[in-house]
Amino acid sequence: MTSVTDHFAPPRLSLRLLAVWRRNFLVWRKLALPSIVGNLADPVIYMLGLGYGLGMLVPEVEGVSYIAFLAGGTLAYSTMNAATFEALYSGFSRMHTQKTWEAIMNAPVSLDDIVAAELLWAASKACLAGIAILAVIAAFGFAASPLALAAIPVIFLTGLCFAALGLIMTALAPSYDFFMYYFTLVITPMTLLSGVFFPQGQLPDAVRTVAECLPLSHAVALVRPLLLGELPPQAGLHLAVLAGIAVAAFWLALGLTRRRLLK
Amino acid sequence: MSPLEITGLVKRFGEGAEAREVVRGLDLSLAPGECFALLGPNGAGKTTTLRCALGLTAATAGSIRLCGLPVPERARDARARVGVVPQLDSLDPDFTCAENLLVFAGYFGLHEREVRPRIPELLAFAGLEGKENARIQSLSGGMKRRLTLARALVNRPELLILDEPTTGLDPQARHLIWERLRRLTAEGTTILLTTHFMDEAERLANRLAIMDAGRILAQGSPREVIAAHIEPQVVEIFGEWQGEGAAAWAAAHAHALCQRCEVSGETAFCYTTDAAPLLAHLAHQPGLRSLHRPANLEDVFLKLTGRDLRD
Ligand SMILES: Nc1ncnc2c1ncn2[C@@H]1O[C@H](COP(=O)(O)OP(=O)(O)OP(=O)(O)O)[C@@H](O)[C@H]1O
Numbered sequence: 001m002t003s004v005t006d007h008f009a010p011p012r013l014s015l016r017l018l019a020v021w022r023r024n025f026l027v028w029r030k031l032a033l034p035s036i037v038g039n040l041a042d043p044v045i046y047m048l049g050l051g052y053g054l055g056m057l058v059p060e061v062e063g064v065s066y067i068a069f070l071a072g073g074t075l076a077y078s079t080m081n082a083a084t085f086e087a088l089y090s091g092f093s094r095m096h097t098q099k100t101w102e103a104i105m106n107a108p109v110s111l112d113d114i115v116a117a118e119l120l121w122a123a124s125k126a127c128l129a130g131i132a133i134l135a136v137i138a139a140f141g142f143a144a145s146p147l148a149l150a151a152i153p154v155i156f157l158t159g160l161c162f163a164a165l166g167l168i169m170t171a172l173a174p175s176y177d178f179f180m181y182y183f184t185l186v187i188t189p190m191t192l193l194s195g196v197f198f199p200q201g202q203l204p205d206a207v208r209t210v211a212e213c214l215p216l217s218h219a220v221a222l223v224r225p226l227l228l229g230e231l232p233p234q235a236g237l238h239l240a241v242l243a244g245i246a247v248a249a250f251w252l253a254l255g256l257t258r259r260r261l262l263k
Numbered sequence: 264m265s266p267l268e269i270t271g272l273v274k275r276f277g278e279g280a281e282a283r284e285v286v287r288g289l290d291l292s293l294a295p296g297e298c299f300a301l302l303g304p305n306g307a308g309k310t311t312t313l314r315c316a317l318g319l320t321a322a323t324a325g326s327i328r329l330c331g332l333p334v335p336e337r338a339r340d341a342r343a344r345v346g347v348v349p350q351l352d353s354l355d356p357d358f359t360c361a362e363n364l365l366v367f368a369g370y371f372g373l374h375e376r377e378v379r380p381r382i383p384e385l386l387a388f389a390g391l392e393g394k395e396n397a398r399i400q401s402l403s404g405g406m407k408r409r410l411t412l413a414r415a416l417v418n419r420p421e422l423l424i425l426d427e428p429t430t431g432l433d434p435q436a437r438h439l440i441w442e443r444l445r446r447l448t449a450e451g452t453t454i455l456l457t458t459h460f461m462d463e464a465e466r467l468a469n470r471l472a473i474m475d476a477g478r479i480l481a482q483g484s485p486r487e488v489i490a491a492h493i494e495p496q497v498v499e500i501f502g503e504w505q506g507e508g509a510a511a512w513a514a515a516h517a518h519a520l521c522q523r524c525e526v527s528g529e530t531a532f533c534y535t536t537d538a539a540p541l542l543a544h545l546a547h548q549p550g551l552r553s554l555h556r557p558a559n560l561e562d563v564f565l566k567l568t569g570r571d572l573r574d
């Protein structure tokens with residue numbers, strides 16, 4: 001009766017997932033300030049350090065100051081990192097180490113609800129971190145236009161996309177060590193290739209073609225113009241790709257998690 | 264309506280050559296309000312049976328009704344009426360005792376305002392008065408187990424399922440849990456528990472089943488099971504006999520003096536309906552010592568599941 005097709009059947013969700021989301025929110029609330037500062041410090045230091053330091057050498061990138069260029073990329077990649085960390089380390093801790101998910105499944109909550117709640121929560125947390133970074137960026141004057149507010153739903157969607165990808169890793173991970181590979185082989189190269197620190201035009205053509213398909217490239221292509229007060233070209237395409245990856249990756253993550261926990 | 268009805272349950276893990284049948288045709292039917300104990304050695308399939316019953320893993324074959332609802336189809340709705348104490352504690356280490364109860368109640372769709380007033384009562388039931396704000400890390404193993412029991416009661420379950428509720432607890436904590444479980448049965452809650460402890464089953468259960476290797480080997484009230492499966496009297500014999508041990512004595516004499524004799528190490532267990540001739544014989548064997556007692560569940564358990572270690 002348990003076949004592969006059962007595990008990969010479409011998600012069946014209920015509103016109980018909100019109770020699971022709320023659980024994670026309540027834990028976060030206890031340590032909200034250190035959590036936000038933790039998510040904030042690293043990208044802001046990089047942005048200011050590289051922005052003002054390298055900015056001395058690089059007068060202008062794509063018609064704006066280097067730090068203004070860097071601001072949009074920073075917001076996008078730090079959202080990716082926050083969502084990924086939450087889905088990987090915190091998710092694995094709740095799934096495997098603390099057996100939180102198993103406890104919840106004894107209540108009238110399905111595994112589908114739990115995994116969906118983890119997805120939404122990781123995206124929410126990434127979004128909260130992103131809003132804090134956006135506030136810092138605005139305080140330094142690099143998000144002057146009201147259009148910058150439109151970056152908030154975009155970073156939530158970016159959070160969903162990377163949380164879903166992260167949950168695939170969590171479903172497959174034998175231990176925390178496994179996540180190092182994901183960071184080294186996927187997240188770090190993606191950060192370097194997606195136009196966060198320099199325009200993708202600098203890449204060799206072949207690399208560029210591939211790099212432009214990376215999910216972070218789509219997030220950067222949306223966030224950067226919005227912070228600069230411009231409407232992103234091909235916004236529909238970028239949004240659709242992020243949403244498509246989020247849905248497909250969530251489905252796969254759910255199937256793998258069902259296979260792992262419901263056998 | 265039976266709170267839990269299982270027929271022909273089969274559960275297989277793995278595929279092809281690696282396949283292992285862990286539950287092999289199990290039937291079980293709980294009567295409302297009873298306390299039922301599932302006894303079995305390590306690896307017998309107790310936890311797997313419970314996971315199937317709750318719809319947390321798909322059965323390979325068989326049918327399950329939990330609180331009258333078919334599992335797995337309506338398992339989620341059925342679980343709303345069931346409380347579970349899992350084998351391993353899974354309390355939320357990020358929360359205090361009170362928060363653990365409140366958050367868990369949320370999974371049942373219960374609102375904080377309904378649950379908060381009941382928290383002192385739930386904690387008191389678990390012998391954790393005043394521990395509202397205690398952190399989980401600060402609790403002893405026994406306290407965690409009792410908090411898990413309180414957590415399983417947040418939804419006022421009709422059926423309470425406990426997987427080895429007292430394993431690893433000290434006698435004080437075990438007695439408290441037994442007393443609370445009796446109180447719950449008196450209030451009409453049906454209880455299904457698994458245990459390795461015969462005294463626990465004998466004390467608490469109206470009915471029990473002994474399972475091993477995925478099958479139920481005996482089922483009934485503790486008395487019925489003892490009466491049906493074993494001779495009523497036991498004489499345990501150990502010590503020295505003609506320069507050797509009780510095993511040598513058993514090989515020479517046991518068959519004539521009792522219905523059945525099992526030797527384990529240097530002790531002979533003689534099972535009989537009438538111990539008088541055996542005791543008279545032993546009176547003339549000064550090197551041998553003996554203990555005469557009524558047969559109990561442990562004797563049945565060992566007879567049915569063997570004396571070998573499991574893992
Ligand atoms: N998810 C699983 N995959 C493969 N084998 C499993 C799985 N869960 C349990 N088993 C195997 O099934 C058998 C029965 O396990 P189960 O946990 O049901 O036993 P139990 O009666 O609860 O034992 P214990 O008293 O040790 O808790 C064991 O041999 C165990 O290794």
Ligand SMILES: [Mg+2]
Nearest residue numbers: 309310350426
């Ligand atoms: Mg078990």
